[in-house]
Amino acid sequence: MIDAEVVRLRNLRNMALRARALADNLDTEHDDADSVFGACAVNCWGLVRVISGHLKAHPYLSYQRGPSRSRDLFYGVLAAPIGSAARQKNRRHSVFAGYLQTLARELENTRAVTRSPDLSDALGRVQVRLRELLEEILAGAHREGGVQHVSRADTLRVASARARAQNASSTDWPYLAI
Numbered sequence: 001m002i003d004a005e006v007v008r009l010r011n012l013r014n015m016a017l018r019a020r021a022l023a024d025n026l027d028t029e030h031d032d033a034d035s036v037f038g039a040c041a042v043n044c045w046g047l048v049r050v051i052s053g054h055l056k057a058h059p060y061l062s063y064q065r066g067p068s069r070s071r072d073l074f075y076g077v078l079a080a081p082i083g084s085a086a087r088q089k090n091r092r093h094s095v096f097a098g099y100l101q102t103l104a105r106e107l108e109n110t111r112a113v114t115r116s117p118d119l120s121d122a123l124g125r126v127q128v129r130l131r132e133l134l135e136e137i138l139a140g141a142h143r144e145g146g147v148q149h150v151s152r153a154d155t156l157r158v159a160s161a162r163a164r165a166q167n168a169s170s171t172d173w174p175y176l177a178i
Contacts, residue, residue: 005114006055012103012110013051017067019099020044021075025083026092036136037092040100043129047107050122093140100134 020041027037048067086095107130111123 009051016044016047018075019103021079025079047126097137097141
């Protein structure tokens with residue numbers, strides 16, 4: 001692992017921690033097991049664990065450094081006014097969609113240039129779930145009246161992922177028809 005990859009992984013981990021703090025802040029129904037914000041927070045935490053585990057396996061001690069507790073506290077403090085404003089305007093999905101899209105893009109870029117096949121596989125599993133959650137968040141944002149920062153490429157990417165999933169589940173396998 002080279003220094004550039006370590007920096008890239010740390011930046012991705014920090015983005016996931018920020019998104020997790022905002023998802024936790026926006027999750028007003030903490031007892032609701034089906035909350036998309038709760039699922040996003042769990043998925044972001046899974047991404048943080050994958051990255052931290054990979055970095056801790058490195059022999060250099062300076063690469064093994066994890067996020068501090070003060071960083072979690074700082075991200076929670078930053079998420080509070082954003083979450084409060086989003087709840088007041090009833091735009092929770094719309095606000096969070098931008099953060100999740102940025103995280104998904106960065107995850108895709110990091111996965112594309114990573115050298116470790118194990119890390120790439122682990123990031124791929126997180127990426128699949130993140131895309132599903134992003135689709136739910138975007139659907140909620142469109143119900144709220146639209147998303148402020150959705151690019152055309154992100155919308156097409158989510159639509160093509162949905163189409164691939166539907167095609168894969170509805171394919172008539174010849175050996176099943178026998």
